[in-house]
Amino acid sequence: MKLPNELKIGLTVVLAGIIFYVGIRFFRDLPIFGQASVYHTELMNSSGLVTGNIVAVNGVGVGSITEVQLTLTGAYISFSVQDDVTLTEGTTASAGGFGLVSSMQLNLSLGPPDAPVYVPGSLIPSAVQSDILTDLANRTPAVLSRVDTVLAGSSQAISAATALLAGPEGQMQQTLTSIRNSSDALHAILMAEQGSLQSVLQGLEDLTDTAEAFTEDSLGTTTAKLKEVIAQLSGNLDVLESTTNELNTLLSSINQGKGTLGKLATDDSLYFELKGASAALRRILENFEEDPRQYLEHLKLIDFF
Amino acid sequence: MPSIVLRITQPFFDIGRFTMLMSSAFMSLREMGTYWQNFQIQLVRIGIDSIPIVALAAAFSGAVTTVQTAYQLVSPLIPPRIIGAVVVPSLTMELGAVVTGFILSGRVGARIAAELGTMRVTEQIDALEAMGLNSIGYLIVPRVLAGIVMLPVLYVAACLVGIVGGIVSAELTGVVSTGEFIQGAREHWNFFGPYFGLIKAFVFGFLITAVSCYIGYYTKGGADGVGRSTTRAAVMSCVLILVADLILAILLL
Structure with a gap:
């Protein structure tokens, strides 16, 4: 089918317009x-x-x-x-x-x-x-200022060190001379006292040997006794542990209300009955002390005597 | 006048005659209704018939630009999405319009010069004038207007196909994914870029058709003159495109 020129031109121009509009919206990230x-x-x-x-x-x-x-x-x-x-x-x-x-x-x-x-x-x-x-631009002057200060300080320190080392009669030279003199003096003292130092060192060595022997014997005995004590203590601890377990079992039974003690501990009515019985018994005893005949006349064995 | 003087003054003579020709064409716009059919034919020949070759050139331009940008720019310090940020503005601001202009210089400019030159040397234009027809209005105005109208359309097509070509080549070569390509293009999107390209397309459309019409309309000699006019039209169109490209960039950017 041969399209008329008008239609072809119109479609092409409109399509180009739509592509241009959509393309711009797309790349501008707009809907x-x-x-x-x-x-x-x-x-x-x-x-x-x-x-x-x-x-x-x-x-x-x-x-x-x-x-x-x-x-x-x-x-x-x-x-x-x-x-x-x-x-x-x-x-x-x-x-x-x-x-x-x-x-x-x-x-x-x-x-x-x-x-x-x-x-x-x-x-x-x-x-x-x-x-x-x-930020970098703002901080740069301060950083540069600090760098300048540090460099200036370093320069001064290096200059001072150079002067110290370079000066023939400087303090460094004096210090080195003093150290050398001290070293010579120390060497002379060591040479003069070499005999005394040797005897002192020998005595110290003997003392060390004695202390070593004493330490070995005493430590062996003490260690053996300590082992025995620990063994006994271990046995006692086993017994204590079993006793504790039994006690725990007993206490748990009481808490659960088993046995007399358990019922006493858990049942309030028994406690109140026992308290009432105790009060009644006390009243009977008081009455018995006041008038024993009231009770004894009913006992035939007493009549015998 | 001596030949040396003629040679020196020839460019000014051409500029003057070109200005007069375009003035006459502009004055003929009021007769446009008479030449409407011819205008439609030129729209199809200049615009629609050129879409395939323009699309082919744009697709390869986009693909090559993408690969070369990746080759030159991508490094551990530069993210791959920069490729999209380079390729898309390159196409919208420069390549889309210039490549289309060059293609049309060869295809349309040469054809217009050959058509009009042949009509001139075979005295068809003189015959039109003798019949009382306005030859400028009939031959030049439809072609120039068609060039002005259709170049922007071809520019849009070139940009679309070029960007798609760039994306496809990026995917095929693995230098950057489609998402990163588009992300980079969006990040560095230049709002004025497409409008700048559109303005260029208008100007190039005018230059190609107007210069080709001028050269063809004033062809001298026989077949040899037509051949020279054809070559000259293509070359002059390309040169003027480059000059106008620079002038527009200086003026508008």
Whole structure:
């Protein structure tokens, strides 16, 4: 089928227009068919931001910069953000990116989710700006100053050391001479007292041998006795352990209410009955002491006697 | 006048005659309704018929640019996505328009010069004038307008195919993945780049067709003159594209 020229031309031009529009939206990281909201911010230093740079939230591209204008106080930046990204009050904008191998971008730090929402066209406040290069630039004078100070100190120290070593009558020379004299004196003393030193050392060696023999005998005896004591103690501990186990078993039986003691310990009624019986017995004894005949007249054995 | 003087003044003479020809063409725009059919034919010949060769050239341009960028730039200190950041702006700002312009210089410029030159040496243009037709309006205006309209369309096609060619070659050679390529292109996206390329395409479209029309329209001699005009049209178009490319870059960037 041969298409008419008008149709071919129309299709080609329209298709090219669509490709151009979609391509630009795609590479600007904007929704192809959706809308994007435009916001503004003002930075003291734009750090090289240009139109088309990415707007990122947590490192994710959500839009792009549409305009950068120079103002008296900094740079006024307009940027578009996808409609599904909500900017709430507390959101701040800052220029980010190192700029060496990656381009600059406008970073948005979102505010609390429950805060009021910024309407499109609002001015988003800027965060305190600080990037690596600026930090380096700010710190460089101080670092250079310190380096200068250290270098100056090092230079002084090296100069002093050089002077000390180079001077024929300097302190270093005197010190070395003094050390050499002391060494000579010490050597003379050692040569003079060599005999005495040898006898002292021999005595010290004998003393060491005696102490060694004494230590070996005493330690052997003490160790054997200690072993016996430990063996006895171990036996006693075994007996104590078995006794403790039996006692535990007995106590657990009592706690469970087994046996008389157990019932006494666990059954309150028995306690109260026993208490009542004790009180009744005490009353009978008191009555018996007051009037024994009342009880003895019924005993026929007593009549016998 | 002595020949040396003629040689020196010839460029100015050509510029003046070219300006007058374009003025006449501009004045003929009010008769455009008369030449509408011819305009449509030129749109198809200059634009749509050129899409395959432009796409082929753009695809290889994108692929070669990608491979060479990877060869030259990628190192442990430079992330691979930089390839996308280099290739896409290169295509949108430079290669898309210039490659299309060069292709059309050879294909369209030479054809226009040959057509008009042949009509001139066979006195067909004189016949048109004798019949009372405006030869400039009939022959030149449709071609120049078609070039101005279709070059941007071809530029868009070249960019699309070039970027796809770059991505495909990157994937095939394994230098960078498609995701990284696009990420790099997005990070370093230049907002003005595509519009700059579009402006270039408009200018190149005008230059190629207008210069070729001028050279063909004023062809002298027989078949030899037509041959010289054809060659001259292609060469002059390419040279003017390069000059205009530099001037536009200085003026607009």
